[in-house]
Amino acid sequence: VTCPALEVPVHGIVNCSHSSAELTWGATCKFTCDKGFALTGPATLQCGSSGAWDKQPPACKAVKCEAITWLEEGFVSCEHAPTDLTYGSLCHFHCNKGYVLQGPSSVQCVAQNQWSNAFPKCKAVTCPALERPVHGFVNCPHSSEGLTWGATCQFTCEEGFAVTEPATLQCGSSGAWDKQPPACKAIQCEPLSSPENGFVDCLHGAGNFTYSTACRFSCAEGWRLNGSHLLECNHSGNWNASLPTCEASEQGTYLSVGIAATSASLLSTASFLLWLARRF
Template structure:
């Protein structure tokens, strides 16, 4: 029969074994936990590294360099004139402002202070003026390095034949967007108005008025008068008439007949007989070779 002492010893031994097993299990659990933590950290780190790995995109280097993918990210090899991690900064070059302004380098890029007449981030735009309105009876020719109606363009006016220029012969497009002058017009050349000759008349016709260039005027005389000079005269480009000095002179025979009153038949016959007698005496002088007494 087992003694009480033996039973106690056996119980104590079992308790001690159970305690040792608990300690072993605890240590195993701690080892498992730590092992699982390291594994999880490694797993998470790997996932994060994969998810955050950056790939080269179209704008990775702002289209100013070549993108290269690395194990821990990417890098940009910038083109000439650019710098920065993403080639975001720019250095002033000869054509940075298109030769139309002053280039200033800033922390995030550059800035252009444009000259008068130009605007835009790179001074790429040119100021322009409204289209020129062509004056009547004129021609307009516009020329310029930047265009016909842009900054520094010059327009030149010319009048048609028979017209004279009033105002400035040319105008220039300014940086303000306005032309230097806009008061040019063409005025028809005129000649001095003609007066009716004594015992005569003058009639004129022309497309721009009775005294303008290329106008034609015609002279005529009253009955009993003869025209001396050119019947037609024209207003020339110089502003002068091409002929002048026209006059109407009386016809002597017709004048004698005209002054006889219509109601005096006897006087008319007398005058007619006097003329016939005078004509016969003239013929006799010619035949005789000398004057007739």
């Protein structure tokens, strides 16, 4: 008893234990498929005592991987349609702005009806923590949620110091801050000079007119101060009042006028006496 010869499946191979002319009772044939194809049906058939094979011959079906249709905070682009992701098909992963891939950027459908790697995830981009400036503070409202894309941090300074621009930084989509962090610089007022005929005495040394520096003004003898006797450098870097001046005191003015009047009176008296002497 012999069984009929078996056809080679499309995209497959059949290998029998005996030649096609000797497929007698008990002979076996094994089926395999080309790369990218998988057997549907039994892998081995045996010739029965009745001259018929014990099972229906298998076929070779193209390997297909499951469709990838969704990626949180991202998207997928494949070379073939979702229903035609056969062996060798590639799919590429992309993340939305402000997110970065964790895992492979692409996967390939392999012979075992599986993808070559586990699917990646899109993770929110984070910026590095910012250091507190010397004599200053940094406040990040979103720090509890992570310094992700769009998060802002504001810089302020201790009293007597001012922020050098910029005062606010924002986390960019690439995970870097949009500007260099600022510093806190000591507030300074314009240097003061002594008024004419006067003196100035400052709390801090010359050339160090920082915030809260106090300068006291006075005038030389015979001169009166016009304006504030005390100026202070305020938080905006300006003196709290205008520079005073020294003016001649009223006592000195009256003395000059009195001397002039007395001199004029004596001159008039002398002239009158001289006129009388000439008449007589």
